Amino acid sequence: MEDNRLLLVSLLVSTIGLFMLVFISAAQGPMPISEIVPENIGSKVLVEGVASETFTTPEGHLFFQLADGSKSIKIVAFSDVAGGLACVEDGATIRVKGIVDEYRSALEIIVSNTADVQC
Numbered sequence: 001m002e003d004n005r006l007l008l009v010s011l012l013v014s015t016i017g018l019f020m021l022v023f024i025s026a027a028q029g030p031m032p033i034s035e036i037v038p039e040n041i042g043s044k045v046l047v048e049g050v051a052s053e054t055f056t057t058p059e060g061h062l063f064f065q066l067a068d069g070s071k072s073i074k075i076v077a078f079s080d081v082a083g084g085l086a087c088v089e090d091g092a093t094i095r096v097k098g099i100v101d102e103y104r105s106a107l108e109i110i111v112s113n114t115a116d117v118q119c
Contacts, residue, residue: 028046029046030046030047030048030068030095031045031046031047032047032068032070032071033047033049033066033067033068033070033071033072033073034068034070034071035070036071036073036100036107036109037107038102038107040100040107041100041101041102041107042099042100042101043099043100044097044098044099044100045097045098045099045100045109046095046096046097047066047068047073047095047096047109048066048068048093048094048095048096049066049067049068049069049072049093049094050066050067050068050091050092050093050094051064051065051066051075051088051089051090051091051092051093051094052064052065052067052072052090052091053065053090054088054089054090056082059079060079060082060083061076061077061078061079061082062076062077062081062082062085062088063075063076063077064088064090066094066096066109073107073108073109074103074106074107074108074109075096075098075108075109075111076101076108076109076110076111077110077111077117078110081111081112081113081114084114085111085114085117087117087119088117088119092119093119094117094118094119095117095118096109096111096116096117096118097111097116097117098110098111098112098116099112
């Protein structure tokens with residue numbers, strides 16, 4: 001009887017903890033692009049800004065700059081994701097979630113899912 005009660009309390013506390021983590025992560029807004037530093041490489045970030053210098057390569061990869069007033073950063077969506085991002089155009093306000101990476105000594109954000117880009 002005592003073991004069942006302990007198990008029930010453990011499951012209840014674990015469930016509450018998971019809901020709190022989900023709520024906290026969902027409530028967190030975009031970070032300023034100026035706060036993205038090399039220590040963020042490999043981390044998932046959420047940023048928002050205005051798109052510029054948008055172009056698609058012959059292979060279908062999409063590249064654009066995203067500026068938020070503090071700084072700008074290159075956003076990369078490879079062809080498997082880029083096809084679903086027709087809303088990305090110069091001047092559009094866009095929210096992007098992706099992984100920070102470095103290419104040719106410059107930080108960039110790699111988008112891995114069309115749902116991670118909101119126009």
